[in-house]
Amino acid sequence: xxxxxxxxxxxxxxxxxxxxxxxxxxxxxxxxxxxxxxxxxxxxxxxxxxxxxxxxxxxxxxxxxxxxxxxxxxxxxxxxxxxxxxxxxxxxxxxxxxxxxxxxxxxxxxxxxxxxxxxxxxxxxxxxxxxxxxxxxxxxxxxxxxxxxxxxxxxxxxxxxxxxxxxxxxxxxxxxxxxxxxxxxxxxxxxxxxxxxxxxxxxxxxxxxxxxxxxxxxxxxxxxxxxxxxxxxxxxxxxxxxxxxxxxxxxxxxxxxxxxxxxxxxxxxxxxxxxxxxxxxxx
Numbered sequence: 001x002x003x004x005x006x007x008x009x010x011x012x013x014x015x016x017x018x019x020x021x022x023x024x025x026x027x028x029x030x031x032x033x034x035x036x037x038x039x040x041x042x043x044x045x046x047x048x049x050x051x052x053x054x055x056x057x058x059x060x061x062x063x064x065x066x067x068x069x070x071x072x073x074x075x076x077x078x079x080x081x082x083x084x085x086x087x088x089x090x091x092x093x094x095x096x097x098x099x100x101x102x103x104x105x106x107x108x109x110x111x112x113x114x115x116x117x118x119x120x121x122x123x124x125x126x127x128x129x130x131x132x133x134x135x136x137x138x139x140x141x142x143x144x145x146x147x148x149x150x151x152x153x154x155x156x157x158x159x160x161x162x163x164x165x166x167x168x169x170x171x172x173x174x175x176x177x178x179x180x181x182x183x184x185x186x187x188x189x190x191x192x193x194x195x196x197x198x199x200x201x202x203x204x205x206x207x208x209x210x211x212x213x214x215x216x217x218x219x220x221x222x223x224x225x226x227x228x229x230x231x232x233x234x235x236x237x238x239x240x241x242x243x244x245x246x247x248x249x250x251x252x253x254x255x256x257x258x259x260x261x262x263x264x265x266x267x268x269x270x271x272x273x274x275x276x277x278x279x280x281x282x283x
Contacts, residue, residue, distance in 0.1 A: 007056070009084065014044040015053065016088045019060045020099050023072050027102035034074070056085070063089045068150030070103060070223045073253065077226065106222060107155035113167035114258060119175040126250070126261035127226050129271050155221060156230040165220025165251045166191060166203050168258060172249075173206040173216070180209045201238025202246065215242055220251040225259070227252060231267060240266050 007015075018041045025032045038053055045053075058078035061071035063086050071077065093099065116122070155161065170191055177186035185207040193203040202215040215238070219229040229250060239246040248263040248270075263270040 007082065007084070008046070009088070011045050011048070012082075012085055012088045013092075015041060015056050016060060016085070016092050019057055019072065020092055020096055023064075023070075024096075024099045024102045026072055027070065027099070027106040059085055060089055065152075065228065067093070068152050069093070070106065070151055070155075070227070073224045076224075103151045104154070107151045108158055110160040111158070111164040111222075111255060112160075113164045113171070116171070116258075119172050122172060122258060122260055124225075124259050124261055126263060126270060129269075152221075152223075152228060153230065155223075156219075161220055161222070161254070162218070165254060166193060166218045168220075168251065168254075169204055169216060169218050169249055169260075172260070173204065177207065177209075182207070182209055185209075185211065199234065201235050201242075213245055215246050217246070217248045218251065219248060220254050222255050223252065225252050225261075231273070236267055236273065 018037055022032055022034065022037055038050060041053060042048060042050075054075075055078060057072070057075040059081035061075045062077035062079045062081060064071045065077050067090070170189060173189045174186045177183070177189070188207065190205040191203070192200055192205050202217045204216040204218065206214040206216055208214055217231075217235055217239075219231070221227045221229065231248075239248070243265040246265055248267060249260050250263065251258055251260045253259055267273055
């Protein structure tokens with residue numbers, strides 16, 4: 001938990017501005033040096049340490065995630081932040097046209113599946129899920145500074161990105177089964193969301209080495225490993241009904257260096273599933 005109650009508004013304003021500058025560069029595909037940014041920022045702060053700045057950056061990432069914004073890779077979101085920090089982030093976002101345009105471009109631009117010669121380093125461990133009671137978030141349900149766009153939701157609706165991710169997983173599954181000596185099974189892997197249409201509850205039909213079917217749902221993001229993803233009620237139900245065969249492949253950092261982790265079975269075992277919208281009907 002970050003203790004940031006003694007940070008002044010001037011310090012918070014400078015830190016948020018520097019973070020959003022780095023985020024704009026990252027979303028635009030431009031290089032930057034985090035250490036150089038930190039050194040420049042330290043000169044504007046009251047004897048802060050590198051560790052204190054790191055925690056503040058992680059707090060900013062948490063606020064951006066709550067607002068549906070992507071955050072800087074490497075600054076894993078950390079909750080329990082000062083209300084002042086939230087207010088400053090919201091205020092600067094409302095005035096920063098460049099970060100808005102960069103986020104929109106990053107979430108809606110077309111994508112293609114990259115070609116890899118070696119898939120052995122693609123699969124990584126999933127983020128650890130700790131099921132525990134959490135303190136209420138300092139971010140209220142209603143905010144006086146309206147968010148302009150939910151970029152993470154926009155990215156989830158990016159058809160080009162979704163299809164590119166599925167095509168990448170097709171190649172990954174062919175490689176996995178070939179490496180296991182199952183060439184015939186590899187040739188039977190099917191892109192069912194294309195051949196049979198959406199709505200089945202999964203995207204790709206693959207196989208275990210013993211011939212059992214593996215049902216794969218693919219969720220793709222350009223952003224960090226911990227980026228939330230959207231899932232339908234039908235996909236959740238399908239996962240529950242096929243607990244031993246369902247695999248959710250979460251692809252992340254897709255445009256730069258694709259990695260994936262595998263969530264097997266019921267999604268609720270791996271992450272908190274929160275309803276985000278309801279329909280109100282009168283009949």
